Amino acid sequence: MADEIVFCRGGGCTAKLGAGVLSRVLSCLPKGARDDNLLVGYDSRDDAAVYQVSEDLAIVQTLDFFPPMLDDPYLFGQIAAANALSDVYAMGGEVKTALNIVCFPEKMDLNILGEIMRGGSEKVKEAGAVLVGGHSIADDSVKYGLSVMGTIHPDKVYANNRGQAGDVLILTKKLGVGIVCTANRVGEASKEAMEEAIRSMTTLNKYAAEICTKYDVHACTDVTGFGFLGHLHEMLDGRLSARIRARQIPVLQEALQHAEEFLLTAAGQRNRNHTEPFVRFRHISFAMEEVLFDPQTSGGLLIAVEPVQAEALEMELQKAGLPARIVGELTNRTDPEILVV
Amino acid sequence: MNRIVNAMGDACPIPVVKTKNAIKELGEEGGSVETLVDNEIAVQNLTKMANQKGYPVQSEKLEQNKYRVVMTIGTETTVEKEEENKVACVPDRRTGNTVVVISSSCMGEGDDALGTVLMKGFIYAISQQDELPATILFYNGGAKLTCEDAPTLEDLKSLEAQGVEILTCGTCLNHYGLTDKLKVGTVTNMYVIAEKMTQASLIVKP
Numbered sequence: 001m002a003d004e005i006v007f008c009r010g011g012g013c014t015a016k017l018g019a020g021v022l023s024r025v026l027s028c029l030p031k032g033a034r035d036d037n038l039l040v041g042y043d044s045r046d047d048a049a050v051y052q053v054s055e056d057l058a059i060v061q062t063l064d065f066f067p068p069m070l071d072d073p074y075l076f077g078q079i080a081a082a083n084a085l086s087d088v089y090a091m092g093g094e095v096k097t098a099l100n101i102v103c104f105p106e107k108m109d110l111n112i113l114g115e116i117m118r119g120g121s122e123k124v125k126e127a128g129a130v131l132v133g134g135h136s137i138a139d140d141s142v143k144y145g146l147s148v149m150g151t152i153h154p155d156k157v158y159a160n161n162r163g164q165a166g167d168v169l170i171l172t173k174k175l176g177v178g179i180v181c182t183a184n185r186v187g188e189a190s191k192e193a194m195e196e197a198i199r200s201m202t203t204l205n206k207y208a209a210e211i212c213t214k215y216d217v218h219a220c221t222d223v224t225g226f227g228f229l230g231h232l233h234e235m236l237d238g239r240l241s242a243r244i245r246a247r248q249i250p251v252l253q254e255a256l257q258h259a260e261e262f263l264l265t266a267a268g269q270r271n272r273n274h275t276e277p278f279v280r281f282r283h284i285s286f287a288m289e290e291v292l293f294d295p296q297t298s299g300g301l302l303i304a305v306e307p308v309q310a311e312a313l314e315m316e317l318q319k320a321g322l323p324a325r326i327v328g329e330l331t332n333r334t335d336p337e338i339l340v341v
Numbered sequence: 342m343n344r345i346v347n348a349m350g351d352a353c354p355i356p357v358v359k360t361k362n363a364i365k366e367l368g369e370e371g372g373s374v375e376t377l378v379d380n381e382i383a384v385q386n387l388t389k390m391a392n393q394k395g396y397p398v399q400s401e402k403l404e405q406n407k408y409r410v411v412m413t414i415g416t417e418t419t420v421e422k423e424e425e426n427k428v429a430c431v432p433d434r435r436t437g438n439t440v441v442v443i444s445s446s447c448m449g450e451g452d453d454a455l456g457t458v459l460m461k462g463f464i465y466a467i468s469q470q471d472e473l474p475a476t477i478l479f480y481n482g483g484a485k486l487t488c489e490d491a492p493t494l495e496d497l498k499s500l501e502a503q504g505v506e507i508l509t510c511g512t513c514l515n516h517y518g519l520t521d522k523l524k525v526g527t528v529t530n531m532y533v534i535a536e537k538m539t540q541a542s543l544i545v546k547p
Binding site: 166168182186245248261262263264265266269270273286307308309310311312326329 | 352353354357382386389393514515520527528531532533
């Protein structure tokens with residue numbers, strides 16, 4: 001039992017470094033010679049790297065790991081894996097292989113590690129990929145995730161920054177899982193809300209991504225640590241703006257209640273510090289603002305799609321059982337960059 | 342009464358939870374709560390709560406990795422905050438936000454050939470009004486009127502040039518195979534259509 005208390009001290013994507021700090025460090029790194037086969041690198045702050053290996057084949061590479069955001073090691077394993085696999089889906093790729101990344105205290109019960117990895121491998125299997133190895137180190141706290149390799153046709157990559165003015169934005173999962181997990185840690189979340197959050201976090205973005213292949217998707221990203229507005233800001237790429245209708249945003253209802261009680265994470269506040277200068281809220285409640293900045297673990301896809309196809313795509317995603325909704329549109333660049341009404 | 346909360350070493354939201362408990366313990370009389378935290382983000386989260394609750398708040402950095410946040414809790418300030426909120430809730434009454442809704446390529450029922458002529462006449466007549474609508478929405482059969490070869494194109498282009506927003510339902514264009522044929526205005530979706538209609542001061546539907 002003592003192990004379990006140490007196991008979870010606030011993890012998932014709330015443990016991510018702030019975007020502001022990160023871009024300062026990244027911009028200082030020395031750049032090697034340009035490689036034309038690198039279609040997407042970290043310059044574009046995209047979800048995963050894409051490297052072309054032949055005329056009709058590119059590989060997608062990504063890695064993601066974090067500390068537990070809940071006390072159940074098996075579910076944590078599932079969520080960490082779903083979150084890591086998601087980056088490949090956000091690029092439009094198919095996952096092929098995965099490697100485990102593990103940090104685990106030597107003194108902790110190894111059965112816990114077994115449960116984490118069982119959860120992870122089940123999701124890798126559901127994704128249709130194979131687990132091919134991994135690396136583990138002794139550390140004073142638990143962390144788990146995957147390094148994932150996928151494949152994609154070089155012409156069919158969904159960069160997160162190739163949206164066009166007029167595109168309709170669709171979000172495929174509910175926001176608020178960060179706040180609900182935080183409330184759960186201080187004993188405030190209801191069982192039902194936590195179950196809904198877990199169902200959402202363990203759902204692979206594979207199903208949404210497969211549906212997207214039938215539509216003209218111009219840009220796609222998964223909503224994770226930087227929150228909905230942070231990832232939207234990256235999608236706008238300094239050349240577009242967006243108009244978001246808060247009432248259409250799919251939200252875990254209990255997250256709004258907990259936000260009103262200020263059960264908020266440090267990562268959420270860091271997201272606000274980084275993204276708020278680009279956003280204007282018009283008659284939006286404080287709780288909804290917080291949900292829009294809330295870091296999401298294994299969040300949904302944010303899709304920019306050709307406007308004439310938007311309603312058909314929304315309907316097909318909903319038929320597949322996803323809480324997907326049209327949440328706004330991309331526009332030509334205006335001030336403010338993001339208007340939330 | 343004055344309470345001190347030590348939240349050094351606590352991760353968010355624990356400093357906020359501890360501070361809220363201390364505020365509760367103050368009871369109805371109020372007083373001040375002083376919270377010690379070890380990082381700036383926790384200071385910001387505490388300040389955010391104080392601002393939302395309408396508690397006057399001050400913070401200072403005492404030393405490296407040590408900050409103090411002081412909130413004053415009284416009953417009067419909370420009341421003021423509530424009144425402020427009430428004022429902000431008064432709905433925005435815009436004037437002159439007329440929306441014209443065109444749901445068919447024909448005007449009226451009876452004879453479609455006549456209906457087509459009447460619709461062309463109606464769009465022309467709209468363009469000649471002293472006060473132009475803010476927006477014209479086109480859906481279902483109406484979507485054909487903003488596309489290539491429509492008899493209404495010229496008048497609609499002149500309306501657009503005068504600042505009238507011309508919006509056509511994307512799902513409808515797709516349905517009629519007109520996706521590449523839109524010649525005036527922009528494509529829209531049902532949320533925008535519903536929003537324009539609910540926020541209109543006047544809806545005109547021929």
